[in-house]
Amino acid sequence: MQDTGLFVVTVASEKGGVGKTTIATNLAVYLKALCEDLPVSIISFDNHFSVDNMFAIGPHHGQSVAGLFNGVPLDHAMQMGEYGVQFMVSERHLEPPNDDVRHLSRVLARGELSGILIIDTRPILDYFTRSALLAADLVLTPVKDRPSLVNASALQQALVEAGNTADRLWLVPSLIDSRVRLKEGVGIHEFIVMQAKERDFQIVDTCVAKSPKVESLTTNFSSRIHPVLTHGRNTAVHPQLKHLAGFIRERYEAEYPSVSAPLARVVASVEDLPPGRASHFATDCPVCHRRITGQEGYFYQDLRHHGTGFLHRSCLDQVLIDAELQTLFPDRGALVMHLPETGLTTDEGQVTLHLYDDDGEEIAVEVLPVEPSTRIIALLQAVTGREPEEMFREMLMVALTPEAPLTFLAEAGAAVFAQQRRLVLEDMRAKERL
Numbered sequence: 360m361q362d363t364g365l366f367v368v369t370v371a372s373e374k375g376g377v378g379k380t381t382i383a384t385n386l387a388v389y390l391k392a393l394c395e396d397l398p399v400s401i402i403s404f405d406n407h408f409s410v411d412n413m414f415a416i417g418p419h420h421g422q423s424v425a426g427l428f429n430g431v432p433l434d435h436a437m438q439m440g441e442y443g444v445q446f447m448v449s450e451r452h453l454e455p456p457n458d459d460v461r462h463l464s465r466v467l468a469r470g471e472l473s474g475i476l477i478i479d480t481r482p483i484l485d486y487f488t489r490s491a492l493l494a495a496d497l498v499l500t501p502v503k504d505r506p507s508l509v510n511a512s513a514l515q516q517a518l519v520e521a522g523n524t525a526d527r528l529w530l531v532p533s534l535i536d537s538r539v540r541l542k543e544g545v546g547i548h549e550f551i552v553m554q555a556k557e558r559d560f561q562i563v564d565t566c567v568a569k570s571p572k573v574e575s576l577t578t579n580f581s582s583r584i585h586p587v588l589t590h591g592r593n594t595a596v597h598p599q600l601k602h603l604a605g606f607i608r609e610r611y612e613a614e615y616p617s618v619s620a621p622l623a624r625v626v627a628s629v630e631d632l633p634p635g636r637a638s639h640f641a642t643d644c645p646v647c648h649r650r651i652t653g654q655e656g657y658f659y660q661d662l663r664h665h666g667t668g669f670l671h672r673s674c675l676d677q678v679l680i681d682a683e684l685q686t687l688f689p690d691r692g693a694l695v696m697h698l699p700e701t702g703l704t705t706d707e708g709q710v711t712l713h714l715y716d717d718d719g720e721e722i723a724v725e726v727l728p729v730e731p732s733t734r735i736i737a738l739l740q741a742v743t744g745r746e747p748e749e750m751f752r753e754m755l756m757v758a759l760t761p762e763a764p765l766t767f768l769a770e771a772g773a774a775v776f777a778q779q780r781r782l783v784l785e786d787m788r789a790k791e792r793l
């Protein structure tokens with residue numbers, strides 16, 4: 360599987376029965392149908408078992424979503440389901456592990472899962488919904504009428520309170536009855552769009568119509584829930600869900616252009632970056648904080664948070680001044696700075712350096728004790744924007760090449776980096792360092 364990074368879509372609203380689960384489950388199926396090679400996963404913090412009823416193949420046992428909160432590796436907990444969508448078994452009684460809503464984001468950032476993950480939530484702002492809001496790259500909030508639209512403001516506020524940014528929220532007009540006309544002949548969809556724009560909400564360029572056929576798919580006599588794609592293709596909802604999946608795919612591609620762009624593109628400068636990637640790109644060297652153009656130095660990526668940038672060669676030399684392994688740098692390869700789980704709480708070495716050659720073979724490992732690590736910790740702090748006590752399993756990968764690091768921003772270069780990153784992660788996982 361290609362290393363594609365992870366894009367999390369959380370479907371949330373405080374209003375019950377607005378179509379969250381219908382949108383979340385069907386979106387997974389449509390996304391998979393739209394991009395066959397893209398891993399698509401879904402989990403639900405609800406206890407209605409709709410995800411299980413749509414995706415489970417045969418009797419559904421296995422690790423439930425509770426595993427996310429008690430250390431089970433994600434790739435073990437996810438199982439392959441119907442329509443090629445991976446899912447986790449739902450849980451009847453889900454108990455918060457503590458009150459730290461960052462837990463889920465940390466688990467998802469471990470890199471065990473890639474592609475698109477859809478999270479269905481309960482209609483309350485509990486620990487799990489807040490965790491899913493914080494972890495989200497994009498939040499979809501179905502709105503069906505004025506009250507649910509008013510409620511979206513509260514959700515937006517919760518998104519910000521959880522530590523995310525308000526601009527990740529997108530409204531989806533849902534359960535729209537196209538026959539209903541309000542005063543002066545205005546349709547419900549039109550009305551919601553107007554109201555949303557007045558309140559400065561972002562709203563997707565489609566809706567999900569109310570359809571008896573779609574309703575019957577979830578309320579039939581068997582426990583199996585069928586997707587609109589297979590059982591409701593002649594409804595108005597079919598093209599709408601396809602459109603919604605296309606919108607999510609576009610957002611995903613903007614975030615991970617190297618994976619998805621079909622044509623090789625040469626980037627002449629940092630200013631050429633597509634907006635999705637530019638937001639994760641640092642234009643200053645994280646060591647000396649001076650501007651760096653990419654004509655010189657090294658390219659790096661923060662593997663947990665996906666921030667990228669360049670750093671000067673002389674700056675990296677300074678950071679590694681006490682490290683023996685600096686003398687072993689290959690012409691072409693990668694350096695990984697890894698902060699293990701116990702990172703800053705133990706005296707037995709804080710940062711581990713791993714040196715890889717071009718084929719993903721590990722050349723050297725060096726564990727640095729507390730004192731010489733401080734410069735590396737400062738570098739990690741600049742790259743991740745986190746305080747040392749918040750750092751947890753940080754991983755910074757620096758591509759070592761004789762060419763200008765700018766080449767890593769072009770499609771071909773990005774693919775080379777992604778391939779090397781995959782080899783490195785595989786090796787680290789095989790050696791149980793992750």
Ligand SMILES: Nc1ncnc2c1ncn2[C@@H]1O[C@H](COP(=O)(O)OP(=O)(O)OP(=O)(O)O)[C@@H](O)[C@H]1O
Pocket residue numbers: 374375376377378379380381382405480481482534567568569570571573574575577578596
């Ligand atoms: N497009 C649609 N057309 C008709 N009925 C729909 C549509 N979408 C959802 N429904 C029906 O509306 C009800 C609520 O939908 P759904 O369960 O998806 O909402 P929800 O927001 O997840 O609810 P909850 O807050 O209880 O989790 C269900 O009975 C479902 O079958």
Ligand SMILES: [Mg+2]
Pocket residue numbers: 379380381405407479480
């Ligand atoms: Mg639901």
